Amino acid sequence: MMNSKSTPVFSFFRQSTCVSTWLIILFLGMANGLSAQSLDLSRAQIYTPIKDKKVLRRSVEVLREEVQKRTGTLLPLATKVPTDGRPLMYLTLQKEVPNLPAKYRQLLGQVPTLAAEGFSLVADPASNAVLLVAADARGVLYGVGQLLRKLELRPGQVLLPQPLRVTTSPKYPIRGHQLGYRPKTNSYDAFTVAQFDQYIRDLALFGANSIEILPPRTDDDFSSRHMKLPAIKMIAEQSRICDEYGLDVWMWYPNMNPTYEHPDSIQKELKERHEVFKAVPRLDHVFVPGGDPGDLEPDVLFGWLHQMAEVLHQYHPQAKIWVSPQVFRPNQAWFDAFFKHINAGYPWLGGVVFGPWVKMPVTEIRKVLKPGIPIRMYPDITHSLSSQFPVPHWDLAYAMTLGRECVNPRPYDEKMIHNALDEYASGSISYSEGTNDDLNKFVWSDQDWDPNRDVMETLRDYGRLFIGPDVAEAVAQGMVAQERNLRGPLLPNEGVLRTLTQWQAIEKQAAQQVPTNFRLQMGLLRAYYDAYVYRRLIYETELEQQAREYLRQAGTLGTQVAMEKARTTFEKATKYPVAPDYRQKCLELGELLYQSIGAQLTIEPHGAMSGRGNFLDNIDLPLNDVLWVMDQLSEVAKLPSEAERLRGIHALLHRTDPGPGGFYDNFGAPESWYRVVSDRSYEDDPGSLLSPRVSFGVGLIGEEWVHEVRATGFDGKATPRAWMHQVNTLYDTPLKIRYDGLDPTASYKIRVAHTGRFRSKIKLTTDDGSLIHDFIQTGRQPFYEFKVPQAANADGQIIFQWTCGEGERGAQVAELWLIRE
Known part of the structure; x- marks a missing residue:
């Protein structure tokens, strides 16, 4: 096992060698004889000799539909290799390379043997063709995703601005995200079946091969006012969708019962497992957390997992069970017993999951596991407060107002976190509570594919595909700026207003998308929200200094006059608010997000759960010590004499x-x-x-x-x-x-x-x-x-x-x- 090599937060490349690497990326100019001109695919045809529907699945459908959504053009399918000179997109498998027409074999050149899910993608203006060669069914889908990420798609136009030659296979076999359909999430519970289909598709375009769903009963309510279907029916739809794309289905299944030893309790739990496992058409893995929620001793936990495995295999014979050593109050005896069971060689065990509230570092877990037992990462990419990976030196003003599940693009942090831990695991499925962490998902999937992947390339692809080619660079840089603005003291950070100016330019250029594009809406919301908090912090900090100055003059002004002047000064924050237009813009964008993706950023009117994604409820929280000061002054005002009130004010001013x-x-x-x-x-x-x-x-x-x-x-x-x-x-x-x-x-x-x-x-x-x-x-x-x-x-x-x-x-x-x- 190699030693872990950390990467500086804003470094572009990892300093270690990736086994599965991007062999050639974006050959420019005349490299390898490719023309420097762009490739116009607006009239292209799509041809594939793949006849097996289990291999082709929905890949051609994805390519055609995603192009049509953005251009209005439905690219036609060719039934044979066309000879009319029109541009061609040719999709095939590596085993079929010897059967390619000579000119396409020459275009492809020498392709290394592709690993599972890998692909080679060549686009050559001189040949007027795009050639995708994949190792397998998933490789076709991921190659299509790579092509879509590089295309410039505008109404009536399908353009590849640069020659392209990419050969790549994923480094890690597990690459996915949790999409839980439950009220606790900040948006997923409002998704329709179609929205889940699109979101799962979007993740697959960036290399995700796994989606983790949740059973109807977790540490949450059974339903919410947002749900379009009962949970048992929606998870069946999620499973079906994943199977149609050829993706693995995982299920996070916590132990919610207080006991798993009494026969009646066990039978009740097993009955529920029968109902849930039967409901989903595909299930490859079940992840059972050791705690959070759940609180079982290892002997009881593994005895129960053995019984659960018997039920699971009645419906999904090849499915495996994974378990995490998550426990809120761990001791060494608990860990000793846990890993004794893990290393016992149970046939149903898939591996160990490392996630939030696992006390042991993953490096130590790797040491105590028998060789061959895999680890899956379960990174918390969604939370800011009470999070597994906190923002270093986050300013209190941001923590108070952005809260636990704000829109939180952290591209370079995510790469750094991933690359600090990745070599000890077989990949990851992220812990997500909604769309607030949307960008982080795509960064993490790209890093699971190749830890050497340049974050800026991911961001540009994200902006190009999901918002538009004309603002791709601006979106990429704007998201980096938002991450940078989260770090360190906010008060002296003038970059916040520059970041808003950047996003306002994007807003103007992509104005037609603002009412419907939730990814653009999230970027704009954070830009306006951060600027509003920054302006308020400056204003309210100065108001507090003015109020304290009146209190320092209490001996001259008199305590009653000084306290009243201090109170009046503090009240200016609400009577004469700063930047009200920014505040109003935030509320408007919050409503647009609710309409476009079901994002619940307020308890009322959007029906959010308190303490989760409802950060718009925090938009007016005081950013100075007004509440404490006014509380103290209320007590001081009750004192009977001027001398006592002066001593009370002195104590307030000199608290520290x-x-x-x-x-x-x-x-x-x-x-x-x-x-x-x-x-x-x-x-x-x-x-x-x-x-x-x-x-x-x-x-x-x-x-x-x-x-x-x-x-x-x-x-x-x-x-x-x-x-x-x-x-x-x-x-x-x-x-x-x-x-x-x-x-x-x-x-x-x-x-x-x-x-x-x-x-x-x-x-x-x-x-x-x-x-x-x-x-x-x-x-x-x-x-x-x-x-x-x-x-x-x-x-x-x-x-x-x-x-x-x-x-x-x-x-x-x-x-x-x-x-x-």
Whole structure:
């Protein structure tokens, strides 16, 4: 096994050799004798000698229909090789190459032996022909996809602007995406059968060979107001569609029952499996998560899987069961038992799935598996909050407003994440909750096909095929700009407005598509939304500074006057809003997305589930500390004397003051990150299993949704924004924070705000072995304060280290005061 080689986030190529490579891509000019002129295929005919319908499937139909949608031209089918000189698209199998007419054999040249699903595609203006030679049925479909990706399709025009010579086979055999038909998703539950057909087709054009569906019963409701068919009927349609394209069908099937040991419970579960497995015409694999949801001990889990396999094979005899070591509170005994079963050689076992909330890095899983047992990746490409692969140093303003399932193009991040982990697995099927991650799906499929694939080529193909050739480059660059704007502090990021200008130019050029093209709508929405949040952040940050200035003058103005002026200043954000036209545009685009693809971006009127894809509901969330400040001022106003009110205002203004010789840090903010100790880069550990990350949420007792940063805080009062983001490590990975330049003769005390998603039992020590405190339960209160042993800073520096007990979710620190006594 080769060592993992990480790729810098915005690097274009992976620095390792790909077994299945693009041998020749886009020969330009006179390379290999090809003419530099474009190839006009507007009057082309399509010919194929393939007669076996199981091989041809829908590939020719796809080519003709996708061209017709964009050009209005239905390319005719030829019943024999035409000789009338019209352009020709010739589709055949590699085994038929010896039977090709001589001129096409010469055009094709020497083609290496294609691996499964591979193809060779040659387009030559001099020969007035496009020749597709495929290894098998899927190779025909993927070759058609490659051709469609490179064509410039306009009304009445089918143009290939450059000669093309591509020979390629996929590196990984598993390449797909989860399309769950359930209410929790932000759009799939509103799909019609036709929309699923088109979406599955689109994914196949970029190399996907697998679609994962969900049974009717999951950790969700059975139905939603958006559903066009009952779930049991829709998953049958999804399975049928995949089979018609020749794609594998997977099913994610969680264990929802509280027990799988009582005979009555087991019989009920088996009856449900009979109904579900019988309903779908094709099913190749079933993925059962070890947890999230589900919470079974390995002996019970594998005993149940054996019974489930017997039912599965009654309807799908060759289907395999895959299982993941996902468990929220893992311990070593659980993992030991799990992998003992995995390595036992069960005939129904397909392999192991590595996904969110798997504690063990995939490198370690590979080591404990017997050779030959495959791993399938299950990457979370859909979430931003509470995600497997977070955006590094995401600004709180974005986290609050974009939420958990925003439109989230992250092309270079996805390539980097993929290439950091790919060599340990046999491919991936992504975890997706809707169309918000649309671009990421296509990037991930291309990387599963070839990890050396240039992301910009994928983006240009995406823009060219799905939005239009005249804006392909602008769309590609616009999506890269949107990803770049997500990283780091938002307040100084002037690039956000430049990105909006880019997308406004695309909007003007592709104006006819805006009402119907959901991919264009998503790009525009993010551009306007980001600009609106950016403008509001600048405005509301300045308003808060003005309000605080009035409070600083309370001794001169009087507390009542100062508080009223502060209140009036804060209210300007709503009375005199900034950029209202951007806000209105976002709402209009949200409605268009609901109409075009069923995207549910609001609870009302679009029927979204709270905390999922409803980020438009967050569009007006305050981006300063107005809620906390006004809460505090309400308490100050109740004080009976002017002197007491002055002291209350002083405490508000100096909340973060550590005193003379002290230190204060907000660890969700980049200015404090330099104190966080880590020996791994984001590129080395994108899932943060062994390194710290910035996370979001308040997470004190009494809050229902601990991952929503807008939650009301402790005791029903608003929280400071500083509590809404923190540094976090997962499970028992230590969290280390360093302080240098301390007075070695002084005594210090530490005050910590442990807010965030997790309520864990944690212990605090220092690098010299001093114990600050033994295990305590966090989440019951915001602040914890302890004396630091003087010996800990005798050398002028301290590394504080928080560790969790076995089975805990992780350590997190939002704020830290190191106070000199």
